[in-house]
Amino acid sequence: MVFWTLCSDCSSPISRTGNDRSWRCIRCQRQARLNRLRALNEQRKSEAALARAAFTCLVCGKPLAAARSTRGFCSDACRQAAHRAV
Numbered sequence: 001m002v003f004w005t006l007c008s009d010c011s012s013p014i015s016r017t018g019n020d021r022s023w024r025c026i027r028c029q030r031q032a033r034l035n036r037l038r039a040l041n042e043q044r045k046s047e048a049a050l051a052r053a054a055f056t057c058l059v060c061g062k063p064l065a066a067a068r069s070t071r072g073f074c075s076d077a078c079r080q081a082a083h084r085a086v
């Protein structure tokens with residue numbers, strides 16, 4: 001069974017079959033998939049940046065050993081430098 005509807009994005013008429021759950025034309029489907037992939041990519045990138053930031057010294061940017069007591073800084077010197085800066 002085929003019936004006609006409008007693309008939910010660009011309102012161009014599209015044919016829609018009974019088991020097709022998409023309301024978008026082919027072009028908008030592709031665009032939507034691209035957008036979703038791009039958003040996922042951006043999210044992954046910012047999460048990676050956050051993870052990196054959590055494990056690098058806030059003063060000199062050196063990678064930190066995880067679960068140090070001086071969290072956020074690679075050494076007492078950097079921690080004190082940060083406190084002096086504030």
Ligand SMILES: [Zn+2]
Nearest residue numbers: 007010025028
């Ligand atoms: Zn469309």
Ligand SMILES: [Zn+2]
Nearest residue numbers: 057060074078
């Ligand atoms: Zn440091």
